Amino acid sequence: MSEPPEPPPEEPSEVEYRRPAWVEPPADMVPGIVPVELILARTPQRAIGLTGIRAYPTGFGCTLHLRLREDIPGEQSNFGAFNMFGDGVDPAGEFADYYLRFGVGFADGRRATNLNQRHDFDEGPAPDPPTLWLVRWEGYDRLAWEVSLWVYGLPPPGPLAFVVEWPARDIPESRVEIDAGLVLEAAARAVPIWPDPPQR
Amino acid sequence: MSFFVMPAWQPPTGYRIPAWLRPPETMVPGIVPVELLLARTDTHAVLATDLRAYPTGLEFALTARPHPDQLQQPRHDPDRPHRLMYRDLWLELRFADGQTVSTDPRRWPRTFETNQPDPPFLYYHGAGGSERGWRSPHWLWGLPPPGPLAFVCQWPAGQNPSSGVEIDASLVLEAADRAVPVWPTG
Amino acid sequence: MSFFDKPALRPPIELRMPVWSRGPEDMVPGVVPVALLVARTDTHAVLIDGLLVYPTGFDFDLAVRRHPRQPRHHRHHPHLWDDQLRLEVRFADGRTADNGPGRWPRPSGDHLPDPPLLYQSVSGPDGGHVWLWGLPPPGPLTFACQWPAEQIPPSQATLDAGLVLAAAARARTLWPDEASA
Numbered sequence: 083m084s085e086p087p088e089p090p091p092e093e094p095s096e097v098e099y100r101r102p103a104w105v106e107p108p109a110d111m112v113p114g115i116v117p118v119e120l121i122l123a124r125t126p127q128r129a130i131g132l133t134g135i136r137a138y139p140t141g142f143g144c145t146l147h148l149r150l151r152e153d154i155p156g157e158q159s160n161f162g163a164f165n166m167f168g169d170g171v172d173p174a175g176e177f178a179d180y181y182l183r184f185g186v187g188f189a190d191g192r193r194a195t196n197l198n199q200r201h202d203f204d205e206g207p208a209p210d211p212p213t214l215w216l217v218r219w220e221g222y223d224r225l226a227w228e229v230s231l232w233v234y235g236l237p238p239p240g241p242l243a244f245v246v247e248w249p250a251r252d253i254p255e256s257r258v259e260i261d262a263g264l265v266l267e268a269a270a271r272a273v274p275i276w277p278d279p280p281q282r
Numbered sequence: 283m284s285f286f287v288m289p290a291w292q293p294p295t296g297y298r299i300p301a302w303l304r305p306p307e308t309m310v311p312g313i314v315p316v317e318l319l320l321a322r323t324d325t326h327a328v329l330a331t332d333l334r335a336y337p338t339g340l341e342f343a344l345t346a347r348p349h350p351d352q353l354q355q356p357r358h359d360p361d362r363p364h365r366l367m368y369r370d371l372w373l374e375l376r377f378a379d380g381q382t383v384s385t386d387p388r389r390w391p392r393t394f395e396t397n398q399p400d401p402p403f404l405y406y407h408g409a410g411g412s413e414r415g416w417r418s419p420h421w422l423w424g425l426p427p428p429g430p431l432a433f434v435c436q437w438p439a440g441q442n443p444s445s446g447v448e449i450d451a452s453l454v455l456e457a458a459d460r461a462v463p464v465w466p467t468g
Numbered sequence: 469m470s471f472f473d474k475p476a477l478r479p480p481i482e483l484r485m486p487v488w489s490r491g492p493e494d495m496v497p498g499v500v501p502v503a504l505l506v507a508r509t510d511t512h513a514v515l516i517d518g519l520l521v522y523p524t525g526f527d528f529d530l531a532v533r534r535h536p537r538q539p540r541h542h543r544h545h546p547h548l549w550d551d552q553l554r555l556e557v558r559f560a561d562g563r564t565a566d567n568g569p570g571r572w573p574r575p576s577g578d579h580l581p582d583p584p585l586l587y588q589s590v591s592g593p594d595g596g597h598v599w600l601w602g603l604p605p606p607g608p609l610t611f612a613c614q615w616p617a618e619q620i621p622p623s624q625a626t627l628d629a630g631l632v633l634a635a636a637a638r639a640r641t642l643w644p645d646e647a648s649a
Contacts (some may be wrong), residue, residue: 100536109533109534109536110513110533110535110536112503112515112517113503115499115500115501115502115503116499116501117499117500117501117635119496119497119498119499119638119639119640121496121640121642124642124643126643129496129643131496131640131642133496133498133499134499134518134519134520136503136518147497149493149494149496151494151643156477172291174288174289174290178288183286187285193285195285195286195287197287197288198289220589220590220597223484223485225493226491226493243285245285247285255285255286257285275505276508276510276513276535
């Protein structure tokens with residue numbers, strides 16, 4: 083005797099709030115990874131590295147590594163890591179030179195930097211890509227921090243630039259370029275975690 | 283050409299406390315030259331201090347202090363005594379024309395945060411302290427009429443009859459006349 | 469003569485994390501070019517992502533992904549290992565490390581614990597961040613997980629440890645002429 087078909091699943095009473103695509107990568111995909119390890123800037127005291135570009139169809143994530151060679155007596159320094167992404171400090175204000183500036187530049191001239199972080203970024207309509215968003219930062223102590231970033235929007239073919247500047251710390255505007263094709267190929271390698279379900 | 287373009291300045295959009303819940307921001311107050319002992323037990327005292335008058339109202343601090351001997355006692359939880367002790371400390375002001383105002387929130391109009399209430403209205407901006415003392419900034423919106431002005435508190439809650447102090451409201455009104463704007467107009 | 473005397477400099481007294489709980493502070497890591505799907509059910513998936521390798525060990529994100537139509541359940545803060553996502557890492561030579569409780573080595577001077585050792589620095593309903601002390605030998609490197617509370621059965625996926633070792637070789641010391649001997 084065959085069983086009656088199962089009733090369709092009830093609509094979940096509590097739907098998870100999904101953050102928009104310009105704030106985080108798609109949760110239902112495995113990224114393609116670009117195995118780059120870049121050093122964007124290095125002085126005798128400080129270094130800024132960038133690794134691990136993780137690409138999706140909607141954009142790419144990467145990790146900034148902020149390094150201080152040794153504790154500097156008398157210096158107030160979390161790299162400006164929290165100043166780096168807002169937290170109440172005006173990047174154009176009186177402490178502008180202490181604001182660690184980071185950005186990505188596409189070959190067609192479009193760019194996204196950390197100078198326009200808004201607390202309400204995840205509300206409102208979709209912004210024009212590219213945009214840059216701080217996802218997470220982790221620091222073991224004063225000497226080493228990892229900052230996880232999300233760039234909304236994929237670059238066009240051509241050079242893809244990563245740019246930093248930190249005037250008060252003797253880091254002039256510095257850029258490293260990679261071939262955007264690496265990112266686009268990695269984005270094409272991203273796969274969905276759940277293939278389309280079979281029809282019930 | 284620089285890669286980084288500084289953003290345009292944007293004015294702050296923070297919430298401002300409505301004018302009827304705080305002293306005027308651009309005035310220097312007139313000082314009311316009294317400190318008032320409102321209630322006292324063997325172990326604690328309640329005072330009204332730092333009275334400052336403006337044309338729109340009166341600012342003061344409701345403070346509570348333990349007797350110095352209390353500080354020597356070992357305490358299981360140094361926070362607990364003062365939090366519980368002052369929890370039900372409500373203040374009432376009684377005017378010469380019979381009006382009264384109180385910080386008991388049950389007596390506040392429901393919409394006081396968005397709709398300007400008719401004066402007088404008595405508000406307090408939180409409270410803080412430690413076992414050494416507790417302080418709560420208060421604001422009376424609207425000046426009292428001439429005549430007696432009583433500060434009354436019922437504390438410890440429910441145990442003693444209410445106690446308080448009466449002053450001459452003219453002390454407050456004269457101090458309000460002495461308030462000056464920080465940036466004179468004209 | 470100035471009214472103010474500048475106070476004497478005070479050296480920072482910040483506690484340093486032990487060297488076996490994190491990557492070397494003066495290096496930029498090498499990247500493993502794959503992300504690993506360790507477990508997948510109809511509702512959940514567990515991903516090993518962001519593998520960044522140093523000569524002493526490697527960092528990664530342990531990511532829990534939920535199917536887009538899956539509602540999130542609020543649950544009490546888990547304090548039992550049974551309630552948490554359990555992870556074990558297995559080397560080809562049989563050595564293992566996991567994120568269970570009670571494995572924290574006692575500090576004893578300069579003695580470093582035997583690798584491998586797993587330290588999960590961030591832990592939450594979406595997974596967390598993990599540091600593994602020690603590099604695997606060549607051969608398969610297995611990540612195994614289970615999460616009974618979320619109906620994720622024991623699951624595993626394997627990576628060629630050669631990818632990790634190659635990434636370790638690409639890690640760079642930032643100030644090589646000042647590196648301590």
